Amino acid sequence: MTGHSLNRRPGIKDVAASAGVSIKTVSRVVNAEEAVHPETRARVIQAIQTLGYVPNTAARSLKSGTNGSIGIVIDSLADPFFAALVSAIETRALAEGLSVLVASSNLDSDREREQLLSLVAGHQVAGVIFAPVADEHPYLDPFRTTTPVVAVDRSRAGFDCVVVDxxxxxxxxxxxxxxxxxxxxxxxxxxxxxxxxxxxxxxxxxxxxxxxxxxxxxxxxxxxxxxxxxxxxxxxxxxxxxxxxxxxxxxxxxxxxxxxxxxxxxxxxxxxxxxxxxxxxxxxxxxxxxxxxDPFLIGNAAIERLLALREGPKNDPREWIVPTAxxxxxxxxxxxxxxxxxxxxxxxxxxxxx
Amino acid sequence: MTGHSLNRRPGIKDVAASAGVSIKTVSRVVNAEEAVHPETRARVIQAIQTLGYVPNTAARSLKSGTNGSIGIVIDSLADPFFAALVSAIETRALAEGLSVLVASSNLDSDREREQLLSLVAGHQVAGVIFAPVADEHPYLDPFRTTTPVVAVDRSRAGFDCVVVDxxxxxxxxxxxxxxxxxxxxxxxxxxxxxxxxxxxxxxxxxxxxxxxxxxxxxxxxxxxxxxxxxxxxxxxxxxxxxxxxxxxxxxxxxxxxxxxxxxxxxxxxxxxxxxxxxxxxxxxxxxxxxxxxDPFLIGNAAIERLLALREGPKNDPREWIVPTAxxxxxxxxxxxxxxxxxxxxxxxxxxxxx
DNA sequence: ACCCGCGACGACAACGTTGTCAAGTCGTTG
DNA sequence: CAACGACTTGACAACGTTGTCGTCGCGGGT
The missing domain is CATH 3.40.50.2300 (Response regulator)
Incomplete structure (x- = not known):
């Protein structure tokens, strides 16, 4: 019993052992870093596939301090407008390799607060898009420096907002x-x-x-x-x-x-x-x-803005007006x-x- | 410069220091465990509130091996039927303290596979509800012992299914x-x-x-x-x-x-x-x-079944027929x-x- | 006086991954 | 032949939390 593959999910260590390399090299391959010999890379990829290895998101975000998902808080998913909006966001997020954590505020500002904090502080999402309920969101301040936030549908001072006129x-x-x-x-x-x-x-x-x-x-x-x-x-x-x-x-x-x-x-x-x-x-x-x-236009504008905020340092927040017909x-x-x-x-x- | 509070998010250590206890005790309070002196507990809670401490989900799930959220994979959120279904699930999940990770398959079975694996293996969600696309889902097998799975809308052998007749x-x-x-x-x-x-x-x-x-x-x-x-x-x-x-x-x-x-x-x-x-x-x-x-009926039945599976050992999967009118x-x-x-x-x- | 048990708490390792840094292997050059 | 740089790789710590186990103090039974 050398404690091998069966019955435990394969971790990076198992892949490393199977490919005959160190865990760090596996990490490099998984993260598509340059400095890996093509031959080694191939061996690692092979090992990953045979073992069915999938990297553990929790460990990853623990290290990096940021979860690979974006958080959304809207009034209710039962509202077709917001559902379509979330759909647009989700589509774009997938292309970016991001998951979507969705929560509803039900127009209750206490619940809004709870959900936003859970996303930002608890899950450490890579960004937040939300339809604001309360007038002020001071509790988000400590996170504003690290977590981009975009408001949709309803405008709020201090946030980048995607709204219609x-x-x-x-x-x-x-x-x-x-x-x-x-x-x-x-x-x-x-x-x-x-x-x-x-x-x-x-x-x-x-x-x-x-x-x-x-x-x-x-x-x-x-x-x-x-x-x-x-x-x-x-x-x-x-x-x-x-x-x-x-x-x-x-x-x-x-x-x-x-x-x-x-x-x-x-x-x-x-x-x-x-x-x-x-x-x-x-x-x-x-x-x-x-x-x-158009909820798709609004959703797209919001996620696009969010992604931009992830990159460059954020200039002053502004309102983004999406046209209506x-x-x-x-x-x-x-x-x-x-x-x-x-x-x-x-x-x-x-x-x-x- | 004693490297204190400012500019870094408070962790369990900060709370412990502030309350004059060990991190383990803080952990106990956060997880509502019994063996804590009421007076100590009060002190810890006080510290938590003044610091605005929110436990880190990533670290938590890294240790416990299970993320406090449930994964959903449906055709598309732009479909009002599925949007309402997700809404019902989200409402119930919130009451249970669970978050919702939602992804769409767009009726593509490769994408379905990718999303399901990301949820189950990557995020290690506490459970999955999905509208199956492919006929078979063998890649889920390794996880079935630990992660409850419920299929909705379309029935599949081997899964608990919530469908209509x-x-x-x-x-x-x-x-x-x-x-x-x-x-x-x-x-x-x-x-x-x-x-x-x-x-x-x-x-x-x-x-x-x-x-x-x-x-x-x-x-x-x-x-x-x-x-x-x-x-x-x-x-x-x-x-x-x-x-x-x-x-x-x-x-x-x-x-x-x-x-x-x-x-x-x-x-x-x-x-x-x-x-x-x-x-x-x-x-x-x-x-x-x-x-x-009724998407709400279906969603409710699905999440209810999922929660049940989290508790008891799962008996044979069966089909749950939701009535139509x-x-x-x-x-x-x-x-x-x-x-x-x-x-x-x-x-x-x-x-x-x- | 002794021991035992119990309630309250803390020290420490571990979860799986990535960042840091150092070390090794080459081929090339002076 | 020595020295150097470019490239590839690995050892190890750290992220924030919880599980395991041990310690401490105290009260009651003998």
Missing amino acids: DRGATALAVQQLVELGHERIAFFDRDERFSTIHRRLDGYLDVLRDAGLPYDPELVSSTVDGSLDYLSEAQRLLGLERPATAFFASNAKAAIGLTTALHRIHRQNTAMIAFGDFAFADVLRPGVSCIDQ LLLRGSGEIPAPPDATSHAHISTTEGQLA | DRGATALAVQQLVELGHERIAFFDRDERFSTIHRRLDGYLDVLRDAGLPYDPELVSSTVDGSLDYLSEAQRLLGLERPATAFFASNAKAAIGLTTALHRIHRQNTAMIAFGDFAFADVLRPGVSCIDQ LLLRGSGEIPAPPDATSHAHISTTEGQLA
Whole structure:
């Protein structure tokens, strides 16, 4: 019993013994270092293959201080937007020989903290991409010097951020509605928890102001406790004395809920534009017009930036704006009913135009 | 310069020094072992918090031989079904204090092998859940004694598998169509690469046989090189001498493609049932009837089984069948046009029943 | 007074790998 | 022939943690 191969996983030592070299040489071969005689290299590779040796990641990262994987923290994988985003990152990471550790924050900032620390301090990941929940992340400071961090979807000061121009894209969409004569445009799902939504609301307000339309809080539906009854809310808005004639859904959930609701009450011929594309938006009658925020573009930009940070010393963090597209599919082009608001609009805010 | 706290991450040694105990005692506290005096424990915890100590996962798993995370290999995260499945697993894993390493196979068995080995041998994960691609996975054998493995979505001999009853569920759906008088039922996306699809085709054939209907290969559309032009294929089927009067989509991609195609040519009033629920299936007109295969149920069952395998010695692997539901939403209940096939059907395969 | 047992704790090796540094082997040059 | 450099290789420590085993102090039974 010379304690050989059977029943224990082969380690670098076994390979070394089998190839008749030292463990260091095996290490060199595994890490594709130059200084190894081709013949020796061949012998080692041979040994690796017959033994089925796979280097131990734990030992490796213990020595090097950095794990060969990147950490991701997003709201939830059940959200198709984030799932696609992670998918894009994973694809690129694989090409780089990096694994992906994924965790969800569930929009809870305590959980976000826990997960981020586990990744950065515990697993010592080579980098982190996350969709920030809390406003501040001071606990990441000690790691910032060694671990590159990129924020996605929601912007945060101090981090490289990959986001879309929420305010501008929203403005463009709402502008489209205004140009078709809509004066009563409902905004769905104001939600104080998300700065993203905040900016979209700002874009909405920008257009109203520039068009000289009054801002009516009654037209803005708020999510309470993360949920909203789209059906009754839609009915309320359509039943106002001066009813809403167009809808803007500021997120995918609202888009789905609203679309479903409008179809259910057979009012699908109401003008509507949604922030975020979704499956079947173009199959419905009429097609739901959307602001397309491509998760693959965002994911790619984020991982690309992360990889860049791994190399060069990081200059000041900045915001990376990924372009969006306004996909008009019918629902956004439905003009306001001529009689919607029969009295002429009197602009009282002239001077405010740029 | 006594080389203290600043600029280096605190290790167990720093905590020990700060609390005036040995590193072993800190280890005991971190691992919640009994034999520690409450007072000492408090002192250590205090030190841990002030220093912001987080144990190093790499060193931990190097010693213990097992990483505190579970590995997942699925087709692609961009597929909402798998994304939801991973989400369910991740949620449960978190509760167990386990992280999630996720990789995609992209349906490539070489890549599957690479990823599985990286997880099992490289990262030494505490367990693996994967959607098998290859028929055999002999390279996993050396690890089976120490690492629990659970297959999902597609069944494989030798593994605990969490799947749905593809054949039975399909049969139920096709039966529904047959009962409404359909005799020309198209089957979409025969794909040799997936045993899942194979079994669904079997279910389809079961019903035809039991109903005494002839099997017409012209009604079965095959995916070539992973893609299919649903529009022209649908038109071909509807243009046959004896046209298809109902469609069965054996996977979500086919369902989406087919639905889009039928809408585009304004034939959405064709009977149709899809395997796999998808967003908006109930918003379309008519609603698309679906066999609902709940990814959360599957994910939960898989992780639950995995956790069980971590404990007890594993008895023989078995198949765990997760129930499906036939969601009738309109499209599946559209009867066959009375004149579709005007000649009476003559059963010549009587004896085969039961 | 003695011994034994038990609870609390620490010294030290070990996990598998890589970085550091030194040593060996050549062929080439002065 | 000695000296040198280029190339190839190996011995050994170290990464941060946990397992093993030993030590210490104290209380109770004889």
